[in-house]
Amino acid sequence: xxxxxxxxxxxxxxxxxxxxxxxxxxxxxxxxxxxxxxxxxxxxxxxxxxxxxxxxxxxxxxxxxxxxxxxxxxxxxxxxxxxxxxxxxxxxxxxxxxxxxxxxxxxxxx
Numbered sequence: 134x135x136x137x138x139x140x141x142x143x144x145x146x147x148x149x150x151x152x153x154x155x156x157x158x159x160x161x162x163x164x165x166x167x168x169x170x171x172x173x174x175x176x177x178x179x180x181x182x183x184x185x186x187x188x189x190x191x192x193x194x195x196x197x198x199x200x201x202x203x204x205x206x207x208x209x210x211x212x213x214x215x216x217x218x219x220x221x222x223x224x225x226x227x228x229x230x231x232x233x234x235x236x237x238x239x240x241x242x243x
Contacts, residue, residue, distance in 0.1 A: 141187065143174035148189060150201075160204050162187070164197045176220040178228065180243060188243060190217040190230055198243060212239060 138153040148162040166172065177189035180198075186207070187199045194215025198207045216234040223229050223240070230239050 141177065143177055143189060145173050146171065148174055148177070148187070148199075162199050162204065162206070164191075164195070164206055164209055166191075166195055166209065175218055178220060178222040180222060180225055180228070182225055188220070188222075188228055190220045192216070194232075196220075196228075196230065196241065196243075210241065210243075 139159060140151050140153055142149040142151060146163070149158055150160040150162070151157070152159040172191045172193065172195070174189050174191045177187055180186045180188050185201050187201050189197050191197070194212035194217055196210040196212070196217070199205065200207055212232060214234065215232045217230050218233045219231040221229040226242060228241050228243055230241060231237070232239065
């Protein structure tokens with residue numbers, strides 16, 4: 134919304150949003166998952182009708198959704214005993230995630 138260019142970096146324990154124009158960190162997103170510093174974020178996608186939400190998957194079956202306007206964590210979904218490794222945006226409402234432990238896919242209404 135602010136006519137700036139950003140790049141999102143999925144890291145261990147956090148997600149960084151960098152402002153490319155100013156060459157500075159715009160935001161650091163962290164969830165409320167215990168031991169998050171050790172979790173690796175694998176994939177993410179921009180979702181929502183106004184491209185104003187970020188959805189990301191991490192180790193141990195966590196799916197997090199953030200509001201990118203106010204940088205707040207909206208919700209966390211857990212796939213029990215999951216080992217998520219791929220996320221695909223199907224639409225602004227659904228994502229598909231794969232679980233390498235069970236060789237299965239989940240269609241999630243976000």
